Amino acid sequence: MSTNEGFRADWAQKDFYAELGVGKTASSDEIKKAYRKLARANHPDSNPGDTAKHDKFKAVAEAYDVVGDPEKRAKYDEMRVYSGGAGYPGGFGGGGGGGFDLNDLLRERSGGAGSAGGGFGDMFGDLFGGGGRNRRPRAQKGADVDTTATISFTDAIDGVTVSLRMTSDSACPDCKGTGGKPGTKPHVCPQCEGAGFVVASAGGAFSINETCPMCSGRQLVYDEACPTCHGSGRGTSARTIQARIPAGVKDGQRIRLRGKGAPGDNGGPAGDLYVTVKVSGHRLFARKDDNLLLDVPVSFDELVLGAEIKIPTLGGSPVTLKVPGGTPNGRTFRVRGRGAPKADGSKGDLLATVEVQVPVVLDPAAREAVEAYRAATAGKPLRSKLFEEA
Ligand SMILES: [Zn+2]
Ligand SMILES: [Zn+2]
Numbered sequence: 001m002s003t004n005e006g007f008r009a010d011w012a013q014k015d016f017y018a019e020l021g022v023g024k025t026a027s028s029d030e031i032k033k034a035y036r037k038l039a040r041a042n043h044p045d046s047n048p049g050d051t052a053k054h055d056k057f058k059a060v061a062e063a064y065d066v067v068g069d070p071e072k073r074a075k076y077d078e079m080r081v082y083s084g085g086a087g088y089p090g091g092f093g094g095g096g097g098g099g100f101d102l103n104d105l106l107r108e109r110s111g112g113a114g115s116a117g118g119g120f121g122d123m124f125g126d127l128f129g130g131g132g133r134n135r136r137p138r139a140q141k142g143a144d145v146d147t148t149a150t151i152s153f154t155d156a157i158d159g160v161t162v163s164l165r166m167t168s169d170s171a172c173p174d175c176k177g178t179g180g181k182p183g184t185k186p187h188v189c190p191q192c193e194g195a196g197f198v199v200a201s202a203g204g205a206f207s208i209n210e211t212c213p214m215c216s217g218r219q220l221v222y223d224e225a226c227p228t229c230h231g232s233g234r235g236t237s238a239r240t241i242q243a244r245i246p247a248g249v250k251d252g253q254r255i256r257l258r259g260k261g262a263p264g265d266n267g268g269p270a271g272d273l274y275v276t277v278k279v280s281g282h283r284l285f286a287r288k289d290d291n292l293l294l295d296v297p298v299s300f301d302e303l304v305l306g307a308e309i310k311i312p313t314l315g316g317s318p319v320t321l322k323v324p325g326g327t328p329n330g331r332t333f334r335v336r337g338r339g340a341p342k343a344d345g346s347k348g349d350l351l352a353t354v355e356v357q358v359p360v361v362l363d364p365a366a367r368e369a370v371e372a373y374r375a376a377t378a379g380k381p382l383r384s385k386l387f388e389e390a
Contacts, residue, residue, distance in 0.1 A: 011066060011076060011079065012079050012080060014062075014063075016062070016063035016064075016066050016067045016076065017063075017067065019059050019060060019062075019063040020034045020035055020038065020060060020063050020064065020067065021034055021038070022034045024077075028068070028070065031064070031067055031068055032064075032068060035060060035063070035064040035068060038056070038057075038060045039057065039060055039061065039064075041053075042054070042056045042057040042060060043057060044057060140264055140268040141264050141268045141269050141270075141271055142261050142262035142263045142264040142268065142269065142270040142271035143261060143262040143271045144261045144262075144271040144272045144273070144274060145166060145260075145261040145262055145271060145272075145273050145274070146273075146274045146276070147164055147166065147273065147274070147275055147276070148275065148276045148277070148278060149162050149164060149243065149245065149275050149276075149277055149278070150277075150278040150279075150280060151245060151249075151277060151278070151279060151280070152279075152280050153279055153280055153281060153282035153285065153287070154282070154314065154315065155245070156245070156248070156249050156250070156251070156277070156279040156287075156340075157247065157248065157292075157314055157315060157340050157341065158247055158315060159244070159245060159246050159247030159248070159249070159341075160244075160245050161242055161243065161244050161245070162242070162243050162245060163240050163241070163242055163243075164240065164241055164242075164243050164273075164275070165238060165239075165240050166238065166239050166240070166241055166273075167236050167237070167238045170234070170235055170236065170237045170262070170263075171233065171234070171235060172226060172228055172229035172232070172233050172234055172235040173228070173235055174226055174227075174228040174229070174235075175226035175228065175229060175233060177233040177234070178218065178220070178222070178226070178233060179216070179218065179222065179225060179226055179229065179231040179232060179233035180220075180221075180222025180224065180225065180226055180231075181222060181224035181225060181226050181227065182226065184222055184223065184224050185222075186220035186221060186222050187220065187221060187222075187223075188219065188220060188221075189212060189214050189215035189218070189219055189220060189221045190214070190221070191212055191213070191214035191215065192212035192214065192215060192219070194219045194220070195212070195219065196211070196212055196215065196217040196218065196219045197209040197210060197211055197212055197217065198210055198212050198213070216233070218233070241260055241273070243255075243257050243260060243273065243275055244257075245275070245277060247340075247341040248290065248340045248341035248342060248343070249277050249279070250277075250279070250287070250289075251277070251278060251279035251287070252276065252277070252278070253276070253277050254274055254275070254276045254277075255274070255275045255276075255277060256272050256273070256274055257272060257273040257274075257275060258272050259271075259272065260272065260273035261273045282314075284312070285314050287340060288351075289348065290339050290340045290341075290342045290347070290348025290349075291339045291340070291348040291349050291350070291351050292313075292314055292338065292339045292340060292348065292349075292350045292351070293350075293351050293353070294311060294312075294350060294351070294352045294353070295352075295353050295355050296309065296311050296321070296352045296353065296354050296355065297355055297356075297357045298323065298354045298355065298356055298357070299356065299357060299359075300356050300358075302323060302354075303323065303325075303326070303327045303328070303329060303354065303356060304325060304326065305325050306323055306324050306325030306326070306327070307323045308320050308321070308322055308323070309321045309323055309354075311335075311352055313335070313338045313350055314338075314350075316338060319335050319338065319350075321333050321335070321352055321354075323354065327354065329354065329355065329356045330353060330354065330355065331353070331354055332351050332352065332353045332354075333351070333352045333353075333354070334349050334350070334351055334352075335349060335350040335351075335352060336349050337349065338350035339351075
């Protein structure tokens, strides 16, 4: 965090404005003037031996170093707001019994007050990692999202782009996810003392850290909840995304669409979208793995004598089945490459099953022919086996 280099935790405890005798809203010109005046008046060269003035000179120089620099001043102001230095009640440093000492927290998190590493910015970001996510951007991958899409049988074969309206959890737009009433100030969670977690006994000698139930791990609490989200910090956002369902998708298949999930935080990558595809049925075709199934009505004579039977394919030109004479009812013919697309780019097969249709009404000539057929085949022991084995 090079931008925070030179930042010091103890600044939160110092009122640089008071040191310079200016208001918090003083312009940079006013600050500069106040500094010059005080620096002159307390300069060690003009006040030899006056240690009080030497100290004042140093303090004024430190104050001007911070609030005289617009960038540092902005960070300092921000830090003061959260440290309680700005004078709101209940702040970290706000005195009072059982009060919270920011410095304790900082020591704890930085591994010692004297450690030079990190700087306040890092600790600050850590401290507000939960509730003040917007304080220090930390790129985070968005959540994965699950949804379903119902597509037609034909679209499953051909592939299709579907519009999916996604509703996902996101930070409440009014409180920016803090859960606090906008405009009000947070204070450190009294239950976890700003840790964001509490130690819970898991039985025996074990103890585990649990997310603090009071602040939900945000480390800060507000006296008044955000009226929009009632303190949850969560909102919902809806968006419509275009999802490409690949050709050949099967009913119930779960498709991963990389980067189509919830948006990432602070420039992090989006999560993934998992679409469970439901495929509607087709009036003629059914599907088994990569093969398409079709029942083909045939007449008795077509199977007996053989026939060339034209059948439809899905999304392609019809094909002709060569049914040899003496084909049993229910036989399945395989038409290669006319099934569903496979992952490798090839296609499954069309499995056509012949099924004899018995005419309900026969015209006289046909009836006569069938009766002649019966006469010609009478006496063939078609069912004799049934009785032999019964
Ligand atoms: Zn808490
Ligand atoms: Zn809210």
